[in-house]
Amino acid sequence: MQTLPTPPSGSVQIEDDRTGLSIETLKRAFLDNLFYIQGKFPALASKNDYYMALAYTVRDRLLRRWLNTAETYTNTQARTVCYLSAEFLMGPHLGNNLINLGIYDQINQAMTELGLDLNELLQQEEEPGLGNGGLGRLAACYLDSLATLEIPALGYGIRYEFGIFDQEIRDGWQVEITDKWLRYGNPWEIARPDWAVEVKYGGHTESFIDEHGNYRVRWVPFKVVKGLPYDTPILGYKVNTANTLRLWSAEATESFDFGAFNSGDYFGAVHQKSNSENISKVLYPNDEQYQGKVLRLEQQMFFVSCSLQDMIRILQMQNMSLEKFPEKFSVQLNDTHPAIAVAELMRLLMDEHGMQWDNAWNITTRTFGYTNHTLLPEALERWPLKLFSELLPRHIEIIYEINRRFLDDVRIKFPDDPGRLSRLSLIDESGEKYVRMANLACVGSSAINGVAALHSELVKQTVLKDFYDMYPEKFTNVTNGVTPRRFVVLSNPRMTSLITSKIGDNWIKHLDELRRIEQFADDPGFRYEFRQIKQAIKQDLANHIKSETDVEVDPSSLFDIQVKRIHEYKRQHLNALHIIHLYNRIKANPSAEITPRTFLFGGKAAPGYYMAKLIIKFINSIGEVVNRDPDVAGRLKVVFLKDYNVKFAQRVYPAADLSEQISTAGKEASGTGNMKFSMNGALTIGTLDGANVEIREEVGAENFFLFGLTTEEVAAKKAAGYRPIDYYESNNDLRQVIDRIASGFFSHGDTGLFRPLVDNLLHKDEYLLLADYQSYIDCQEQVSQAYRNWDHWTRMSILNTARMGKFSSDRSIRDYCQNIWKVQPVPIELKDYTQS
Numbered sequence: 023m024q025t026l027p028t029p030p031s032g033s034v035q036i037e038d039d040r041t042g043l044s045i046e047t048l049k050r051a052f053l054d055n056l057f058y059i060q061g062k063f064p065a066l067a068s069k070n071d072y073y074m075a076l077a078y079t080v081r082d083r084l085l086r087r088w089l090n091t092a093e094t095y096t097n098t099q100a101r102t103v104c105y106l107s108a109e110f111l112m113g114p115h116l117g118n119n120l121i122n123l124g125i126y127d128q129i130n131q132a133m134t135e136l137g138l139d140l141n142e143l144l145q146q147e148e149e150p151g152l153g154n155g156g157l158g159r160l161a162a163c164y165l166d167s168l169a170t171l172e173i174p175a176l177g178y179g180i181r182y183e184f185g186i187f188d189q190e191i192r193d194g195w196q197v198e199i200t201d202k203w204l205r206y207g208n209p210w211e212i213a214r215p216d217w218a219v220e221v222k223y224g225g226h227t228e229s230f231i232d233e234h235g236n237y238r239v240r241w242v243p244f245k246v247v248k249g250l251p252y253d254t255p256i257l258g259y260k261v262n263t264a265n266t267l268r269l270w271s272a273e274a275t276e277s278f279d280f281g282a283f284n285s286g287d288y289f290g291a292v293h294q295k296s297n298s299e300n301i302s303k304v305l306y307p308n309d310e311q312y313q314g315k316v317l318r319l320e321q322q323m324f325f326v327s328c329s330l331q332d333m334i335r336i337l338q339m340q341n342m343s344l345e346k347f348p349e350k351f352s353v354q355l356n357d358t359h360p361a362i363a364v365a366e367l368m369r370l371l372m373d374e375h376g377m378q379w380d381n382a383w384n385i386t387t388r389t390f391g392y393t394n395h396t397l398l399p400e401a402l403e404r405w406p407l408k409l410f411s412e413l414l415p416r417h418i419e420i421i422y423e424i425n426r427r428f429l430d431d432v433r434i435k436f437p438d439d440p441g442r443l444s445r446l447s448l449i450d451e452s453g454e455k456y457v458r459m460a461n462l463a464c465v466g467s468s469a470i471n472g473v474a475a476l477h478s479e480l481v482k483q484t485v486l487k488d489f490y491d492m493y494p495e496k497f498t499n500v501t502n503g504v505t506p507r508r509f510v511v512l513s514n515p516r517m518t519s520l521i522t523s524k525i526g527d528n529w530i531k532h533l534d535e536l537r538r539i540e541q542f543a544d545d546p547g548f549r550y551e552f553r554q555i556k557q558a559i560k561q562d563l564a565n566h567i568k569s570e571t572d573v574e575v576d577p578s579s580l581f582d583i584q585v586k587r588i589h590e591y592k593r594q595h596l597n598a599l600h601i602i603h604l605y606n607r608i609k610a611n612p613s614a615e616i617t618p619r620t621f622l623f624g625g626k627a628a629p630g631y632y633m634a635k636l637i638i639k640f641i642n643s644i645g646e647v648v649n650r651d652p653d654v655a656g657r658l659k660v661v662f663l664k665d666y667n668v669k670f671a672q673r674v675y676p677a678a679d680l681s682e683q684i685s686t687a688g689k690e691a692s693g694t695g696n697m698k699f700s701m702n703g704a705l706t707i708g709t710l711d712g713a714n715v716e717i718r719e720e721v722g723a724e725n726f727f728l729f730g731l732t733t734e735e736v737a738a739k740k741a742a743g744y745r746p747i748d749y750y751e752s753n754n755d756l757r758q759v760i761d762r763i764a765s766g767f768f769s770h771g772d773t774g775l776f777r778p779l780v781d782n783l784l785h786k787d788e789y790l791l792l793a794d795y796q797s798y799i800d801c802q803e804q805v806s807q808a809y810r811n812w813d814h815w816t817r818m819s820i821l822n823t824a825r826m827g828k829f830s831s832d833r834s835i836r837d838y839c840q841n842i843w844k845v846q847p848v849p850i851e852l853k854d855y856t857q858s
């Protein structure tokens with residue numbers, strides 16, 4: 023790219039107001055934005071106007087870094103990571119940008135001087151909830167770390183008009199409300215209409231011989247949709263790197279509209295337009311549950327095609343040949359949602375750029391990496407062949423050809439093994455035919471990884487075993503991580519100051535250095551301060567709970583927290599059984615010695631997941647009884663907090679004493695909430711599942727509450743014909759708990775309400791709650807005992823924080839960069855365009 027033209031001199035004053043960091047300049051810039059962008063003067067301004075004025079003030083201070091970054095990458099033709107993800111659960115931008123720019127304190131002071139409260143303005147931001155849970159939030163943490171490590175990177179996804187629904191609780195049930203996050207505008211994004219691209223759907227293909235005598239294919243689509251990119255800057259922590267999150271929004275193409283208009287079909291033209299725009303309308307709210315809806319496949323194709331075309335544009339703009347694609351870009355597939363990219367890149371290279379198969383295939387397979395995020399069979403994406411072929415007639419041809427060549431390779435490596443061939447085939451032909459997206463991702467990628475050590479082993483032994491036999495060299499592990507900037511520095515400023523006062527602030531970028539606070543674990547003064555901070559944060563959360571739910575909780579009680587999507591495998595209902603167990607104990611002996619606990623839950627259920635919604639109702643129903651029973655006398659409180667999202671998560675993690683990570687072993691691929699809790703000094707009660715295994719290794723078995731069956735034991739129990747009813751019959755305590763539920767005690771005498779839950783546990787219990795019940799109860803008793811020794815608990819808590827270095831997403835990203843992406847940092851020098 024050409025260097026930017028030098029702006030006329032004399033613009034220095036404006037530039038200063040847009041980059042300056044003194045309190046006076048920040049105040050002036052803020053009032054300027056309030057006036058010129060929001061069009062308000064202070065007396066008329068709403069809280070939202072103030073938020074917007076502040077957001078623009080901060081965005082101005084990002085822009086120079088953002089443009090410098092883009093310019094440097096262009097000039098150096100830097101190797102770039104492209105992270106393709108159907109979800110980016112970014113959370114609020116303002117606070118994070120203040121932290122990463124290093125101007126939190128200055129802005130805080132400037133707002134105070136203007137009579138405003140920065141915390142209130144931060145709360146005002148409507149967060150972009152463009153993800154369901156762990157998978158989308160992981161993508162967001164990875165963007166933060168990529169920028170912080172100065173790695174050239176682009177995040178590519180969909181700009182959903184409606185993100186994950188807002189959750190309300192009415193009469194104990196979840197109610198879904200549409201998330202109109204763009205209602206008041208989005209100050210963080212910039213539309214880039216000149217980089218719009220087109221995506222084709224449906225129709226048919228035609229083959230022909232080109233002027234060089236080559237066999238070629240032309241695709242005549244039924245519809246064409248325009249993809250418009252919106253860019254958001256992703257600033258690294260205290261570096262000049264500002265990478266880009268590029269989200270695509272769907273629009274009708276003008277040519278198509280006009281065609282219909284000209285033929286007099288006004289209605290048809292408008293219909294076509296709204297149809298096209300539906301593609302980026304709404305995020306599918308299912309987590310780990312495959313939904314075979316054609317609109318979902320349209321969404322996947324949409325952002326994948328837009329993004330790959332965008333990469334080709336970038337390559338060409340930098341005068342690089344298409345042959346260089348895999349050297350310029352490393353493209354990571356975040357689960358199978360973008361796996362169609364394998365066929366789409368083949369199509370673009372061959373049909374649109376005239377390349378031959380072998381060359382295109384070589385480029386494609388060198389480009390992609392695939393991350394698997396779950397072993398749950400219900401999450402595996404397989405598209406009905408008919409639906410797929412109708413929507414993507416060219417891609418199905420390409421997939422058949424990939425499959426034909428691939429199965430020939432399999433035959434050579436494993437002769438006379440038809441079972442293996444049918445398992446490895448990209449097409450499932452066992453009944454109704456399907457396209458298997460994980461198989462496409464595996465064949466088309468040079469690296470395949472799971473997200474925690476245990477998970478990556480299980481991937482090789484179970485879902486992708488045949489691929490592991492075929493290509494063992496492709497398989498690796500990259501244990502997930504989370505960004506300490508958002509989840510410690512921003513969420514927990516008090517703990518951040520305490521730690522920094524002891525060991526400086528290097529740990530924020532090098533989380534392993536947190537080990538240096540281990541030496542203070544036995545220092546009574548440090549312990550005291552650490553514990554006082556936890557208490558103060560718990561008090562804040564108690565106030566919040568009181569204002570939200572009118573329930574009074576005791577901040578000196580043990581805060582026992584489970585926040586995550588509601589799913590049977592995550593076993594929120596096992597947690598609920600423990601609450602009933604404690605309740606029964608108090609009822610049987612009102613003077614029983616019980617460590618006072620506050621049970622907090624938060625999380626959304628997929629709108630169509632009946633059992634998950636019933637679990638929410640179940641928890642609320644238990645709360646209704648427990649919270650007002652005078653026998654319990656404030657020893658137990660149960661609160662379900664509505665609308666769990668990133669903003670709320672930031673409030674919750676620092677306030678936890680106990681983190682519930684109680685999934686059935688082998689089911690949670692990694693978990694990332696487990697890491698956020700522990701970094702903030704919560705102790706974990708957990709199974710040997712996902713990253714719990716590694717967390718326990720790091721913090722020490724003596725600082726972790728372990729219970730439950732192992733993955734092997736779970737498998738063995740199932741293989742031996744698991745009978746949950748046997749546990750019910752042989753365990754009095756468990757039987758009393760279940761009987762209490764079945765009797766209608768928590769449902770105003772209605773014995774039908776929780777019947778499905780009870781029946782499921784007694785007769786199916788796919789997730790082995792009853793098999794793990796006693797072990798869980800016993801372990802919780804150890805927790806209660808441990809909490810009575812404040813000093814020792816605080817010591818364990820400090821050691822948890824101190825030993826979490828491994829779980830910084832910076833470490834995860836370093837692993838990806840070294841082992842998979844082979845990409846190096848490109849530091850950005852801050853240039854001032856105005857000082858000419």
Ligand code: GPQ
Binds near residue numbers: 694
């Ligand atoms: N995960 Cl496949 C999701 O949040 N959604 C999904 O659709 C799939 C996985 C989670 C997984 O359950 C967690 O264990 C992981 O920590 C997380 O992905 C990130 O890898």
